[in-house]
Amino acid sequence: MRYQELSHWLSTVDDPLTPLPALPGDADADVVIVGAGYTGLWTAYYLAVADPTLRIVVLEAEIAGYGASGRNGGWCSALLPTSLPALARRHGRAQALAMQRAMRDTVTEVGRVAATEGIDCDWQHGGTVLLARTDVQLGRARAAVDEARDHGLDPDDLVLLDAAGAAARCAAEGVRGGTYTPHCAAVHPAKLVRGLARAVRRHGVTLYERSPVTAIRPGAAVTPHGTVRAAVVVRATEAYTPMLPGHRRTVVPVYSLMVATEPLSEATWQRIGLADRETFSDYRHLIVYGQRTGDGRLAFGGRGAPYHFGSRVSPDHDREPRVFAALRRTLGELFPVLGPDVPVARAWGGPLGVARDWSASVGLDRSSGLGWAGGYVGDGVGTSNLAGRTLADLIRGVESELTALPWVGHRSPRWEPEPLRWLAINAGLRVMSSADGAEHRTGRPARRATTFAHLLGH
Ligand SMILES: Cc1cc2nc3c(=O)[nH]c(=O)nc-3n(C[C@H](O)[C@H](O)[C@H](O)COP(=O)(O)OP(=O)(O)OC[C@H]3O[C@@H](n4cnc5c(N)ncnc54)[C@H](O)[C@@H]3O)c2cc1C
Secondary structure: OOHHHHOHHHHOOOOOOOOOOOOOOOEEOOEEEEOOOHHHHHHHHHHHHHOOOOOEEEEOOOOOOOOHHHOOOOEEEOOOOOOHHHHHHHHOHHHHHHHHHHHHHHHHHHHHHHHHOOOOOOOEOOOEEEEEOOHHHHHHHHHHHHHHHHOOOOOOOOEEEEHHHHHHHEOOOOOOEEEEEOOEEEOOHHHHHHHHHHHHHHOOOEEEOOOOOOEEEOOEEEEOOEEEEOOEEEEOOHHHHHHOOOOOOOOEEEEEEEEEEOOOOHHHHHHHEOOOOOEEEEOOOOOEEEEEOOOOOEEEEEOOOOOOHHHOOOHHHHOOHHHHHHHHHHHHHHOHHHOOOOOEEEEEEEEEEEOOOOOOEEEEEOOOOEEEEEOOOOOHHHHHHHHHHHHHHHHHOOOOOOOOOOOEOOOOOOOOOOOHHHHHHHHHHHHHHHHHHHHHHHOOOOHHHHHHHHHOOO
8 A cells, every 4th residue: 555645744754654564463562552543653652751651552544644643634633522511511611611621731742842842743732713704604603702702702712803814824715704812733644743743752662563453352452463462452543443343333434525725826915815824714514624734735624525334444545536626616615715726735525533522531450451532523633632641640640630621531421322323423424514505695594404414413
């Protein structure tokens, strides 16, 4: 496989992406981590820094960054898949706010480690602008700010923008207003994950690539090449989790797809803005997200690709011409300056993991020594760092502010058996995208989409 072809990001890292040697046979360790995306690597990183005597092994089926970590939109944000009100309902206001503050600090922490470890990942802490381009979207922007204030966030966290304020950051067509938060950095995701893999190895962690784990059980991770025995086994496999025995219904893989333009001229950037490389989106239902890349392109993505029966994950699902065409069309609508033929250089996709209650979680079962983190939906770039720090504390038996956060030890319910998953998820995706069209036509909020989001517990 040519790993470079998996994403624009993997094709632009200064790295031949040659796999490291596979696990040579049976081995012993203190901690074995399955999966070398951000979750597995951050966990290894903080463990190794905290206790350099620990023998830590990471087993990766392909290469570090093969999964979503090498393909995502590069928003290192303070977002969580569970909204602040939903967290407050479940865990109380104080705990919800503590979680939000921990996420805010996480953005700074990722930037700090990148600088300390010399990981050049085109880091720019420029915040996020969310645009409102219709009255309905403007209503959602106001509601988001009211909700944030009600739950203890202040204007330093989220501020409402009028039309001029929003356009000054991102001059998309027809901008009526929006919101801005400083708690996000734009990153080159593959430079981050590949740099992190190099950093953990410098800190003494052993990383085996092309070493797929076929079973995880207390005390062992089994591969066709041999078994690694360790008191603690961490599952960091996100969207690929359903392929592990016993985990078919733990999360569902949902595909997100992206396009990247050719580098744009300075004159075009003058018209678009994003001068501080703010990440950007708008208040439609079916999520879209974009960033101005370090090398002057627009990288833009969205959902809308179908869920595949039986939670199947396959490279065939990374490409969906219909969704690529829609992304290109949406980019052209947002930025007519790109012209009728938006100059797309590359298109790709990848799977992310969604838990039944849309709640990310992290934990360690002391009796079995099995640890896990994931279910981040589309918000894992920052959240995986918080998960890694938390797992490092849990594994070393350290009680900390992090281990007291409400997502620690949370167990999401399992997804329904097929064909219910397939029917419900694909119906939901269709409702959300048709709701955006209906809102655009009628100027009224589409209630069916909101109802569906509530049914999913989002
Ligand atoms: C197109 C796209 C855009 C996104 N945009 C954003 C964004 O802008 N901001 C954001 O916060 N989040 C975003 N996300 C989500 C984010 O990328 C993920 O939440 C995050 O990368 C998850 O990291 P992870 O390490 O848990 O999983 P992954 O990066 O998927 O890593 C899992 C690793 O485990 C390996 N593996 C799986 N099974 C096994 C096994 N049995 N044995 C050995 N190895 C195994 C895989 O090969 C893979 O390398 C996006 C995701 C996608 C797909």
